[in-house]
Amino acid sequence: MTQQKTTKAKAPSAQPVAVDLTAVLVAVADGRPLVMTIEDGWALPSGPFAVEHRSLQAGLRGWVERQTGHPLGYVEQLYTFADSDRRQGVEGAQAISISYLGLLQAQPSIVPLTGWRPWYDYFPWEDHRGGAPQLIAKTIAPELRRWAKSGETGARWNRAAIAFGLEGRGWNEELVLQRYELLYEAQLIAEAQQASRKGAAELGRPMIGDHRRILATGIARVRAKIKYNPVVFELMAPVFTMLQLQRCVEAIAGLDVHKPNFRRLIEQQQLVEETGESVTDTGGRPARAFRFRAAVREERAAAGTKLPLARS
Amino acid sequence: MTQQKTTKAKAPSAQPVAVDLTAVLVAVADGRPLVMTIEDGWALPSGPFAVEHRSLQAGLRGWVERQTGHPLGYVEQLYTFADSDRRQGVEGAQAISISYLGLLQAQPSIVPLTGWRPWYDYFPWEDHRGGAPQLIAKTIAPELRRWAKSGETGARWNRAAIAFGLEGRGWNEELVLQRYELLYEAQLIAEAQQASRKGAAELGRPMIGDHRRILATGIARVRAKIKYNPVVFELMAPVFTMLQLQRCVEAIAGLDVHKPNFRRLIEQQQLVEETGESVTDTGGRPARAFRFRAAVREERAAAGTKLPLARS
DNA sequence: CCTATATATTCTCGTTGTGAGTATAAAGCC
DNA sequence: GGCTTTATACTCACAACGAGAATATATAGG
Incomplete structure (x- = not known):
């Protein structure tokens, strides 16, 4: 113990660092994947981590709700990095960003210059x-x-x-x-x-600082996660058809999916149950309506889900 | 823009935070998975992130080399969390830890109270x-x-x-x-x-603060990663037999593996090549010696590797 | 030399998973 | 009714994989 303390004494000592919280908020509407932006599409919602925040997530939720007016549901941490380029020259003030991924259902934004943008614009x-x-x-x-x-x-x-x-x-x-x-x-x-x-x-489209890099990290994470974890449902309305679910997955993955095989996989895993109703939408045979089986959430959170997006 | 700035002004302002870097260093020796500890097994190598560190990873490498005398090879970020319990009461001083995972080949440690410990002790x-x-x-x-x-x-x-x-x-x-x-x-x-x-x-065995939680995060990450990324080889000597490789994977996963199937999968993917020599070890037929195919590293880093550890 | 034992390596087989295509059902529209 | 459109069901071939059997090659001991 003493040994360690002496060693530490010679070394760089603790110095305060500015910590930023940044959110990649994702939604899907009409088969288009969206990301929440502020400053007219130039930045992701973000703000400094402060003493009154009880936790990192709490701080993030605070910032997001303040800046966008949207309450957050599912959130997970993405990555932490030192802003090597951004705040250079601010005189010894190191800065790090802790980024988070959040999945929501799209709702129109009221705050000016703030809203959903198709992520493929970026x-x-x-x-x-x-x-x-x-x-x-x-x-x-x-x-x-x-x-x-x-x-x-x-x-x-x-x-x-x-x-x-x-x-x-x-x-x-x-x-x-x-x-x-x-x-x-x-x-x-x-x-x-x-x-x-x-x-x-x-x-x-560019963004300020390294926000586009953070967005890339977020997209990569959703695309990976969607395959083995039933997080897609965070993006869906409570009731949906198979095709809507498929379109949502395709939007995220940026890939087309084989319809019958998609259905087979979803049903095999018993991720959904029928509501009993059906939807007469775009012409053609009416589609059955499904809802997510709540029981699955806790089980699959651990065990994993499969979506037909495997490597070729 | 102006809109945002006004909004931000009302909100919590940037305040300096103490940032710690913590390392989960993993090695495998004699079929035992090991983790590097300091303070006689009570803590993971760690230290504050300081101004003179050019990046987070650089800071971590500095601390690890200072505390353990081991140079780091493969490193990836694990998770960042606010130390909710640890530094409570230090008077408004928020503290966060950024943790990293490092994979090494085990080498005996010289620094007292510092060394490899079987992770299953914890x-x-x-x-x-x-x-x-x-x-x-x-x-x-x-x-x-x-x-x-x-x-x-x-x-x-x-x-x-x-x-x-x-x-x-x-x-x-x-x-x-x-x-x-x-x-x-x-x-x-x-x-x-x-x-x-x-x-x-x-x-x-317990550890100080939330170090055992960080270790758990690290173990989970290696176990997950080993299945789709050829990181096992970071833990192996340059030349090895199939059984040694298998024992290493088993040690990490904490599971037994079917020998012929393990071989099949490794060879199918052309992860290794024969050195031409063979090893006469523990009695029985001599085993062929293999080495990792370097070309694979960059390809598979992206594409993925498979190990026979699928869910049942 | 021959046998027992131990590990290495190869083969086989049955099951499951999955990509791809085809067939049938149920609506609206003319 | 026939046509179009989408939904849903079925089929088939092939690759992936778990499990076990069979074969090969060394050492140790009688």
Whole structure:
């Protein structure tokens, strides 16, 4: 013990640090995945962690409700990072951000400059419903190849090919963050400094600081989690049809799903039960209405759920 | 923008917070999973995040090398939490811990009171190699049942049964944290206040503050990660036999694995290549020596690896 | 040398999971 | 009624996987 204390005494001592809480709030409406933004789409809801907050989550909930007027439901922690770029030069004041993911049902926002935005506005290359977006073949791949050539080994191109599913490799929808960081590194993205270069404008709407990176982390997490944990239901209205559920999953994953197989998997796992009613919506045979089986939540929270989004 | 700033002005303002970095360092030796401890097994390596640290990871590496003398290899972030219990009463000084997981090859420690300890000393109920430990049926299950009865609904017992695989449910080796928190809630664990109650002594070695909770988080993470990411190799010597690799996986997972199937999966995925040599170890037919295929690391880091530890 | 024993490695088999396509049902619309 | 549209059910082939049996190659001991 004494040994340890002496060792510690020589070392850097405790110094206060500014801590920010940042929220990635996700909802889905009309088959479009949405993220809550403030400042007219330029930032995620966030604010400093303060003494009167009883916990990190409590602080986050406070900020979100204050800034957006929306109460939070399901919340989980995402990642913590030191803002290396953002607050540089603020004179010895280290700053870290603790980010959280929240899943909600979309409700129109009242606060001005605050509201839901389609997340594919920020990541246009991430939506592969109906096939890979042209943007990848037309802009991203050539630009990345140029960038790769300016490096020494073939490592850069290899990374790019894996991340974007180039050269016959399959698309892995979970690599959202890797793709963003690759584009950042290649300076193809507005947030990277010299980004007045060609192409930056096409590559998605920018955000302040590292908020777009945080959003990428959030998208990656939802996409991963949705496969083994019944969190999709946090995004759904209490009653829904199979197709609505499927569209929601497809929106999140950015991938198309085989309809009969989707149904089979959901029913096999007994995630839902029929309400007995049916919905006459868009023409065609009426769909049965389902609700989530509440009993499943606690069991599956641990045990896991499967959705047909496996690697190819 | 202006809108937001006014809103923020009314709200809690930025206040400095003490930030701690804590490391869960894992190694495996002789089929025993180990964790690096300081203070004679009572604490994990940790120290405050300070201004001179260029990044969170850099700060962590500094602390670990200072306290243990071991250089760090693979590191990933675990979780960030506010120390609700630990520093209570330090007069308005909020404190948060950012925890990291590191994987190493075990090397004897020189620093006194510092060294590797079997992690099952801290979590004796987690080792299911050779069947579920008696401890669960003899002590944990009855105590939890008593605790459950003192609650109103059946929810408590249901949670306990899921977490510990009671009543014919299968054991899920990833629920390390849920199990620890359940035992904590039921006050069966030394760290919980009134824990001079019967049974606490059997339920693993305690640690200071919430270090055992952090360790539980780390174990859960390695157990999950090992299944889809080739991180096992961080724990292995450069050359190894199939059985050594299998024992390592079994040690981490706390489960037995079917030998032929383990081999099949590893070879199918081309994770390893033969060195050409063979090892004459413990009697019996000599085993071929393998090494990890380096090319796999970057590919699989993204794509994923499989180990035969699927749910039953 | 031969046998027992121990571990390594390969094979086989039955079950389940899953991708993909096809067939049938029930509504509205003309 | 026939056509279109969506919902729901069924089929089939193949890959993945758990479990056990069979075979190979070493050491130890009589």
